[in-house]
Amino acid sequence: MGVTEDNLNTFPGEVYRDDAGQANFFVTSIDKLANWARSNSLWPLTFGTSCCAIEMMSAASAKYDWSRFGFEVARATPRQADLIIVAGTICTKMAPVLKRLYNQMANPKYVIAMGSCTISGGPFYYYSYSVVKGVDTIIPVDVYIPGCPPRPEALLEGMMALQAKIKKSRAYVIDSPKTKQEE
Amino acid sequence: MSKEELKAYLEVNFPTCKFEDTIDFPVVIVEQGQLLSLLKSLREAPSTDFDLLFCQTAVDYKTRFEVIYHLSSTTFRHDLVVKVLLDDREHPELESIFSIWKAAELFENEIFDLFGIRFLNHPNLRRIILGDEWQGYPLRKDYTDANILIP
Numbered sequence: 075m076g077v078t079e080d081n082l083n084t085f086p087g088e089v090y091r092d093d094a095g096q097a098n099f100f101v102t103s104i105d106k107l108a109n110w111a112r113s114n115s116l117w118p119l120t121f122g123t124s125c126c127a128i129e130m131m132s133a134a135s136a137k138y139d140w141s142r143f144g145f146e147v148a149r150a151t152p153r154q155a156d157l158i159i160v161a162g163t164i165c166t167k168m169a170p171v172l173k174r175l176y177n178q179m180a181n182p183k184y185v186i187a188m189g190s191c192t193i194s195g196g197p198f199y200y201y202s203y204s205v206v207k208g209v210d211t212i213i214p215v216d217v218y219i220p221g222c223p224p225r226p227e228a229l230l231e232g233m234m235a236l237q238a239k240i241k242k243s244r245a246y247v248i249d250s251p252k253t254k255q256e257e
Numbered sequence: 258m259s260k261e262e263l264k265a266y267l268e269v270n271f272p273t274c275k276f277e278d279t280i281d282f283p284v285v286i287v288e289q290g291q292l293l294s295l296l297k298s299l300r301e302a303p304s305t306d307f308d309l310l311f312c313q314t315a316v317d318y319k320t321r322f323e324v325i326y327h328l329s330s331t332t333f334r335h336d337l338v339v340k341v342l343l344d345d346r347e348h349p350e351l352e353s354i355f356s357i358w359k360a361a362e363l364f365e366n367e368i369f370d371l372f373g374i375r376f377l378n379h380p381n382l383r384r385i386i387l388g389d390e391w392q393g394y395p396l397r398k399d400y401t402d403a404n405i406l407i408p
């Protein structure tokens with residue numbers, strides 16, 4: 075079985091043909107290769123704080139099955155996760171924990187804010203003394219998914235939007251000098 | 258005991274208590290000084306045998322606090338609500354009932370955390386839900402902070 079345009083499928087590169095028309099290798103750029111790998115094996119952190127987490131579990135289970143898009147390996151430790159789906163209300167007591175989890179994740183790392191609670195505080199925006207008004211006040215967010223709660227389809231759409239975002243990014247950038255981040 | 262029997266029993270044994278008409282649990286209102294002796298007797302008397310404190314909570318009525326005890330008996334399956342009024346809104350204090358029901362420890366911690374009612378003789382009165390550095394008691398009606406946009 076050789077490399078053909080058909081089985082290249084979504085791979086971002088071109089099949090190289092020699093003079094005899096044989097296709098033995100393909101050409102691409104290292105950015106595209108890394109982004110292709112990263113976006114298709116995003117490992118989410120199992121982190122759910124309230125009702126939205128139920129929809130997240132549903133998206134992971136057989137009926138919606140997010141493994142179809144490369145998210146299957148949900149990790150219970152931030153050291154092995156690439157993606158944190160903030161599914162649920164974050165209150166002020168939980169905020170330092172979320173920040174520490176984010177700091178413990180290895181680069182590159184991505185954040186999805188799922189549900190109106192994590193976008194703005196949602197139903198608790200006006201009256202609550204304890205709910206953080208948007209998770210982006212604590213950690214940087216890549217994709218926002220509105221809804222209360224968003225359906226699993228919406229979560230899948232958001233995760234695919236994140237994949238599209240990763241595919242367009244520069245995989246290798248010279249890092250700015252590392253400073254110790256405050257918790 | 259049925260609701261009427263329970264009421265008759267309390268009228269005989271605790272004549273100073275007041276009663277409230279309700280459609281579900283029978284409610285008895287008790288003076289602060291009598292609270293401990295009433296609850297202790299309800300727990301220990303064989304005919305009432307209230308061995309389960311299934312809820313303890315407080316309400317802020319702006320001029321006073323009300324602490325509410327929900328009792329139940331796992332042998333007789335009857336329930337009773339005991340209320341006690343606290344008129345001192347600045348320094349509300351009440352005797353802890355930890356010595357009667359152990360479950361009261363966490364209930365009273367929570368009431369202290371959210372209403373600021375101090376329980377005397379409580380084994381470890383502390384903030385349990387909010388952080389230690391939290392100022393104020395959020396479930397009081399006059400509580401506000403910067404997070405609450407519409408009080």
Ligand code: SF4
Pocket residue numbers: 124125126127161162163188189190191192196197221222223224
């Ligand atoms: S957005 Fe709605 S469903 Fe999601 S955690 Fe908040 S209240 Fe629950």
